[in-house]
Amino acid sequence: MAEAWIIDACRTPRGIGKLGKGALSGMHPHHVASTVLKGLAERTGVDTAKVDDVIWGTSAQRGRQGGNLGRMAALDAGYDVRSSGVTLDRFCGSGLTAVALSAASVMSGMEDLVVAGGTEMMSMPGRHGDGPLMMDAGNLHLRALHPQTNQGIAADVIASLFGITREALDQLALTSQQRAAYAIANGHFDRSLVPVLGEDGAVVLDHEEFPRPQTTLEGLSQLKPSFEALADMPIDDSGTTHRDLVRQVYPDLEIQFVHHAGNSSGVVDGAAAVLLASPAYAQAHGLKPRARVVAMANCGDSPTLMLDAPISAARKVLAKAGLTTADIDLFEINEAFAVVAERFMRVLELDRDKVNVNGGAIALGHPIGATGAILVGTILDELERRDLRRGLVTMCTGGGMAPAVIIERI
Numbered sequence: 001m002a003e004a005w006i007i008d009a010c011r012t013p014r015g016i017g018k019l020g021k022g023a024l025s026g027m028h029p030h031h032v033a034s035t036v037l038k039g040l041a042e043r044t045g046v047d048t049a050k051v052d053d054v055i056w057g058t059s060a061q062r063g064r065q066g067g068n069l070g071r072m073a074a075l076d077a078g079y080d081v082r083s084s085g086v087t088l089d090r091f092c093g094s095g096l097t098a099v100a101l102s103a104a105s106v107m108s109g110m111e112d113l114v115v116a117g118g119t120e121m122m123s124m125p126g127r128h129g130d131g132p133l134m135m136d137a138g139n140l141h142l143r144a145l146h147p148q149t150n151q152g153i154a155a156d157v158i159a160s161l162f163g164i165t166r167e168a169l170d171q172l173a174l175t176s177q178q179r180a181a182y183a184i185a186n187g188h189f190d191r192s193l194v195p196v197l198g199e200d201g202a203v204v205l206d207h208e209e210f211p212r213p214q215t216t217l218e219g220l221s222q223l224k225p226s227f228e229a230l231a232d233m234p235i236d237d238s239g240t241t242h243r244d245l246v247r248q249v250y251p252d253l254e255i256q257f258v259h260h261a262g263n264s265s266g267v268v269d270g271a272a273a274v275l276l277a278s279p280a281y282a283q284a285h286g287l288k289p290r291a292r293v294v295a296m297a298n299c300g301d302s303p304t305l306m307l308d309a310p311i312s313a314a315r316k317v318l319a320k321a322g323l324t325t326a327d328i329d330l331f332e333i334n335e336a337f338a339v340v341a342e343r344f345m346r347v348l349e350l351d352r353d354k355v356n357v358n359g360g361a362i363a364l365g366h367p368i369g370a371t372g373a374i375l376v377g378t379i380l381d382e383l384e385r386r387d388l389r390r391g392l393v394t395m396c397t398g399g400g401m402a403p404a405v406i407i408e409r410i
Contacts, residue, residue, distance in 0.1 A: 002106065033077075226264065
């Protein structure tokens, strides 16, 4: 089987994902996505007529994010009309799944040049339609089989089940802010960042908009839990609540509400893209590879816990690669909620100095469909900066799943 080489990766800065408050919030998703597609083409000099496909991740595919955003963004970026596009949804794992599927199409020999990535405009009104966001989309038969609560409540359930305290989660959140602040100040993200320009060419956003470097443990300790009131809100006309869904699986669990705005991922807008090529194509067209994809895996776990699958996915992708955690130099585990990263590190017994070394989504934000592609670029940049070899990227997704990818520098 052929290898899939990563030629380059880039991303936008992340803007605050609230309409009227974030710099990107008034922009069309096509334009935000086209920023990174155009950036890749300009940086690599690739002939866009030779791009076999654009595989794009977008979770909320409705409104201005509907209608195959990957294809429309490529056209908006000025790509040749012969470069096709498709858009997929694996909830939070959409961008990483786009990278994995792109690599798989190259490794199979069916494609030679593919762009992977994702976009999410969290500021877009009506992203999830009317009513509360439920993973089961109101399917009562599915709900009886696999109760799926709100993701924030699921995070609190995991913390409660495994005895992870708010103090530990707040410490992780503080570390995320501190590492992100240091990374920004020292230019660790500069190689991948592409500024977003308006149609007039003026800079709309050229820096991270979400981080709060002034964060303290004392300040975090004073924040009110975000999901306690939500737990007892009815989700349908029957009066069923989120707490009721949890009790179907864990009847005796007393939920400790430990997640809040300061130790949960930030709501932001953004996009990212990764260019992958076969070795034969890259060599024939003078494209210098930065890394290769070693292995990819997808894994399902409890839909009720929802956020715990990265542990299984990491084990699965390591087994596919014939590696152990000791063979991985850096890990990126998306900080959807602090407990996700905290439990991941505890169960896999990881050195914390190898995990999310430049901060994570708690500090920088989580533009759902784009985050996985962002993390591939982030870990690649950091492997190069530290002159290290291998990195593993994984993340939880709705429905109790996780994709995982291992890359290795060339």
